[in-house]
Amino acid sequence: MTTANNPSHPLSSLLTGVTVRALVGSADVAVHGLTLDSRQAQPGTVFFALRGVQADGHQFIPKAVEQGASVVVCEELPAELADATTYVQVASSAEAMAHVAAAFYGHPSRQLKLVGVTGTNGKTTCATALHNLFRELGYHVGLLSTVQNQIDEQVIPTTHTTPDAIRLNELLARMVQAGCTHAFMEVSSHAVVQHRTTGLQFAGGIFTNLTHDHLDYHGTFDNYLKAKKGFFDGLSKQAFALTNADDKRGSVMLQNTAARRETYSLRGPATFRARLIENAVHGLHLDIDGRDVQFRLIGVFNAYNLLAVYGAAVLLGEDPTEVLTILSGLTPAAGRFETIVAEKTRITGIVDFAHSPDALENVLSTIADIRQPSQQIITVVGCGGNRDAGKRPIMANLACQGSSRVVLTSDNPRFEDPNDILAQMQAGVQPADLGKVLTIADRREAIKTAVALAQPGDILLVAGKGHETYQDVQGVKSDFDDRQVLREMFALLGK
Numbered sequence: 348m349t350t351a352n353n354p355s356h357p358l359s360s361l362l363t364g365v366t367v368r369a370l371v372g373s374a375d376v377a378v379h380g381l382t383l384d385s386r387q388a389q390p391g392t393v394f395f396a397l398r399g400v401q402a403d404g405h406q407f408i409p410k411a412v413e414q415g416a417s418v419v420v421c422e423e424l425p426a427e428l429a430d431a432t433t434y435v436q437v438a439s440s441a442e443a444m445a446h447v448a449a450a451f452y453g454h455p456s457r458q459l460k461l462v463g464v465t466g467t468n469g470k471t472t473c474a475t476a477l478h479n480l481f482r483e484l485g486y487h488v489g490l491l492s493t494v495q496n497q498i499d500e501q502v503i504p505t506t507h508t509t510p511d512a513i514r515l516n517e518l519l520a521r522m523v524q525a526g527c528t529h530a531f532m533e534v535s536s537h538a539v540v541q542h543r544t545t546g547l548q549f550a551g552g553i554f555t556n557l558t559h560d561h562l563d564y565h566g567t568f569d570n571y572l573k574a575k576k577g578f579f580d581g582l583s584k585q586a587f588a589l590t591n592a593d594d595k596r597g598s599v600m601l602q603n604t605a606a607r608r609e610t611y612s613l614r615g616p617a618t619f620r621a622r623l624i625e626n627a628v629h630g631l632h633l634d635i636d637g638r639d640v641q642f643r644l645i646g647v648f649n650a651y652n653l654l655a656v657y658g659a660a661v662l663l664g665e666d667p668t669e670v671l672t673i674l675s676g677l678t679p680a681a682g683r684f685e686t687i688v689a690e691k692t693r694i695t696g697i698v699d700f701a702h703s704p705d706a707l708e709n710v711l712s713t714i715a716d717i718r719q720p721s722q723q724i725i726t727v728v729g730c731g732g733n734r735d736a737g738k739r740p741i742m743a744n745l746a747c748q749g750s751s752r753v754v755l756t757s758d759n760p761r762f763e764d765p766n767d768i769l770a771q772m773q774a775g776v777q778p779a780d781l782g783k784v785l786t787i788a789d790r791r792e793a794i795k796t797a798v799a800l801a802q803p804g805d806i807l808l809v810a811g812k813g814h815e816t817y818q819d820v821q822g823v824k825s826d827f828d829d830r831q832v833l834r835e836m837f838a839l840l841g842k
Contacts, residue, residue: 355379355391356451358418358433364446364546365437369424372433376417381451381513383444388416395444396421404440420444445512445545455519456547459489459527462659463534463544465578466555466591468706470533472652473553473659475680477531480660483673489522489530491515494681494814498525512543519547529663539577551587551662552579552606553655557596558705582606587662591651592617609662611654613647619658623650628717640671643678646713682813684710687833689842692803696833700813702731702758704741707810711749714806723751723805727797729758729790730768730811732819739768740775747780750808752800755786756793758811759819790818791832798836809833 359374380392385407388394394411396404396419408419412429419425420435420443428434437443449456464473471493478490478497489498491510496503496518503518510518522530534552538544579588579600588606590597593614601608610617624639625632631642631650635657642653653674660670679685687696697714701707707728714724726746730739746753755772757765765788776784787793794809801807809829818827836842 358393358435361393361447361450362435363450365435365443367435367437369436370433371424371428371436372418374433376433378418378451381444381448382416383511383513385411385414385416388412388414390415390417392416393418393420393447395440395447397440397444398422420447439542441512441542442545445542445547448512448516449546452516452520453523454546454548455516455523456530456549458523459519460529460550460663461519461547462529462531462551462553462663463549463578464531464553464555464655465534465536465539466553467558467703468709469555469648469652469655470535471700472649472680472683473555473655474531474533476652476656476674476677477659479677480656480670480673481529481531484665484669486529487525487527489519489525489527489532491518491530491532492680493533498522498527510543512545515543515547534578544578545581549582549586551589551659552582553659554579554588554590554594554597554600555651555655556591556594556705558703576600576602579604579606587659589618589655589658589662591655593651607662609658611651611658613650613654619654619661621650621654623647626650626713626716635671636667638668638671640675642675645679645684645717646709647716648709648713649679649684680814682815682830684713685813685830687830687837689837692801692842694798694801694803694805694807694837694842696807696809696837698809698813698829698833700815701728701810702813704738704745707742708745708749710808710810711745714808715749718806719804721804723802724749724808725752725754725797725801725805726750726808726810727754727756727790727793728808728810729756729793730772731759732761732763732765732768734761736768736771739771740773742775743772743784744775744777744780746810747776747783751783752797753780753784754793754797755784756790757788757818758790759815759817761819762821790827794829794832795836795840798833798840798842801842807833 355377357375383395388411394416408425412432418433424436464470474492478488481488580603582604584605586606588604589609590600592610592612611619622634682700685698699710701710728746812829816828817824
């Protein structure tokens with residue numbers, strides 16, 4: 348259960364912005380905590396009965412009432428109502444929770460400049476780079492990302508790309524209390540559909556790109572597109588909407604937004620324009636709005652990320668030259684094209700969170716651009732369980748097209764049989780590529796085999812997990828960090 352440090356609020360003051368269908372009980376009951384977990388309900392708390400993918404919170408209303416919840420927010424009133432409990436019936440418990448949480452914590456998003464980053468790939472890199480950039484500029488800054496949440500340099504554990512609305516507003520309130528003037532957050536498609544960001548006031552939104560991902564949840568690509576677009580549709584006219592003009596869905600994001608429409612591009616006219624001069628193993632060389640800049644990040648996809656970050660910073664009022672000077676020294680986010688070089692053989696290991704076809708293709712394309720003709724590319728790749736199965740054969744095929752050797756393996760199989768996932772991946776391997784592919788379900792053995800195959804100077808890509816430090820099997824998470832395992836195998840095999 349989360350509670351605020353400030354005094355309790357009358358329920359009526361928290362229902363602003365909530366369309367109430369029915370209210371049974373007192374609207375003036377004192378509220379000092381919010382929860383969506385019935386086990387954490389107690390007197391003075393509001394319990395929100397949310398309909399989830401795996402469970403329906405309405406089933407737990409009796410438990411919440413038994414625990415002493417003062418208020419229950421639900422979409423269907425229970426057949427039996429407790430006299431001591433106030434019931435608020437709404438069309439969407441998730442949407443109501445977002446509005447109530449924002450009010451409970453004093454609308455923290457209105458007290459700082461909050462920028463959301465959405466898209467399939469690049470969200471973490473952009474949000475993290477913006478956080479690091481504005482810290483270097485001298486601001487107190489908050490970060491909400493897949494890798495970690497931060498208040499300045501203080502790291503706060505994270506479990507979702509975007510936290511639930513209660514946790515999100517609590518974190519934003521903590522940022523305000525810590526003196527933060529800016530906050531940068533990833534906005535996932537799930538978060539938009541589930542109303543986790545409803546009720547927040549954004550100073551701006553960034554769109555990176557849109558490719559095949561999360562169709563297990565959204566059902567169709569069109570639904571996925573609408574989820575991303577929903578974020579921009581909700582921006583105010585005081586905000587900016589910065590979109591990738593080179594992505595064919597970039598213009599779609601701007602169609603119905605009230606925000607100022609801005610663009611960035613490597614190919615054509617845009618508000619923020621860059622030209623790629625060089626993409627090499629030591630970094631990118633770009634011309635950005637007439638300024639010649641060297642960056643430490645590698646890859647065309649990072650050229651787009653840097654341009655998006657630059658554009659957002661300028662739109663937030665920062666000096667272009669100072670912004671580019673700081674960006675030129677930034678290093679990659681954890682698990683994003685993170686390099687580990689073997690001491691003896693100079694084999695370059697690259698660990699990347701490439702878990703979608705487009706992300707994998709981007710990484711392999713970047714490696715192809717910077718490799719020497721003599722270097723093999725050896726790729727270790729898997730696909731997560733209980734997620735979009737349609738991308739599995741595509742990713743195996745892409746790995747084959749961009750690699751000299753491929754090791755297909757397990758990557759968080761969750762509640763699926765890893766061998767079933769691998770069979771679906773193998774279906775994407777073309778007959779001509781069968782000779783270059785090995786299938787090893789055990790991820791540690793797969794990485795060990797790839798290291799054994801690598802010759803001095805080769806490039807070894809370990810894709811899919813990136814910053815994650817666990818392997819999820821049948822609901823049990825065990826320690827597993829690709830970066831650590833790669834280092835161990837370099838040492839074990841004398842590389």
